[in-house]
Amino acid sequence: MSATSDVLDPTALAEAVAEAAAAALPAVTPLTPAPAQPGSPHVTAAFAGGAVAELDGGVPGLVVVLVGTELVEALASSPLGGLDVAAAVQPALDAAALRLGARARGARTLDLDSADLDISALLGGAFSTVPLIGAGIAAAVLVPETTLAGARSPISPEDAVPTAAEAVAAAALSAGDGPEPFVPAFGAPAAPPRGLDLLQGVDMEVTVELGRTRMTVRDLLALTPGAVLELDRAAGSPADLLVNGRLVARGEVVVVDEDFGLRVTEILDANAAV
Structure with a gap:
């Protein structure tokens, strides 16, 4: 037991x-x-x-x-x-x-x-x-x-x-980069969350995409270490930020403490994010 x-x-x-x-x-x-x-x-x-x-x-x-x-x-x-x-x-x-x-x-x-x-x-x-x-x-x-x-x-x-x-x-929270907690004004009732506020604690998969290309199965099987793939995006073009596979923003790739990051330069509205 x-x-x-x-x-x-x-x-x-x-x-x-x-x-x-x-x-x-x-x-x-x-x-x-x-x-x-x-x-x-x-x-x-x-x-x-x-x-x-x-x-x-x-x-x-x-x-x-x-x-x-x-x-x-x-x-x-x-x-x-x-x-x-x-x-x-x-x-x-x-x-x-x-x-x-x-x-x-x-x-x-x-x-x-x-x-x-x-x-x-x-x-x-x-x-x-x-x-x-x-x-x-x-x-x-x-x-x-x-x-x-x-x-x-x-x-x-x-x-x-x-x-x-x-x-x-x-790590982000300990470094002071996390969101500030919500504190209602003194004497004001704290309204319960409604609609999309319910989702504030939901984890989302965020992906940065540099570009895309199409290849035949023959070309894929021929790939070897050192092969270079040409993407459909010019050097210096902004990278795409996708949330759960949906385009929401664009930005430029940066390096932060030897890790890649993305500096957001444009937020897309719902009609543009397709």
């Missing part, structure tokens, strides 16, 4: 896992876990989207987070184009995994409308469901019973090995 199982019974552990996930899940109002209940194969019918992540670190199984229409619609209405539910839910899955004494792998989005989706089969059999209550049932955390039985002592965020993205963000 694991150290975690000695302290909490499976029901209490499922609720603790859901509480950790709720704190990291974007939501208009704070989310509170409801009592855990036996999982139903029809639970996905009450939600608009979801994501799943397998666990590493000796804890078997996976964790699923289901979300309601509010978050799904906010992701779909992003000016950067439709954003992935898995990216928005990843921090919640990471927090749930740490509470189980594990680390979450990269999340993948669940197609809840697919006729092939069998949530019980995905979770490997019996599972617990913990609804997350905000303005109604906003989300839910699903954890297999085998995962709860195999849980280990919780890992604190401070002790967790950071991912590459987390390490870069932490």
Whole structure:
């Protein structure tokens, strides 16, 4: 029996896992876990989207987070184009995994409308469901019973090995380059986040593109070390900045402490970013 199982019974552990996930899940109002209940194969019918992540670190199984229409619609209405539910839910899955004494792998989005989706089969059999209550049932955390039985002592965020993205963000924050926290004016009520404000904590994949070219398979197979590829862009032309594959800005390539960087010179509006 694991150290975690000695302290909490499976029901209490499922609720603790859901509480950790709720704190990291974007939501208009704070989310509170409801009592855990036996999982139903029809639970996905009450939600608009979801994501799943397998666990590493000796804890078997996976964790699923289901979300309601509010978050799904906010992701779909992003000016950067439709954003992935898995990216928005990843921090919640990471927090749930740490509470189980594990680390979450990269999340993948669940197609809840697919006729092939069998949530019980995905979770490997019996599972617990913990609804997350905000303005109604906003989300839910699903954890297999085998995962709860195999849980280990919780890992604190401070002790967790950071991912590459987390390490870069932490370095920027310690250097004073991170965003300033929002502080409401004295006496003014802090308005809850609405719409796209829900997405402020979502990680995005940012790519800098110098240029492109097209090659035949024959030319690709003929590549050797030292070969030079001619791109479709003149020397000195600005590089493209893409977010999740969508062009949002241009700039010039610079070197910062022996690393490449991009000095942004132009921000493109939604109509130009194609």
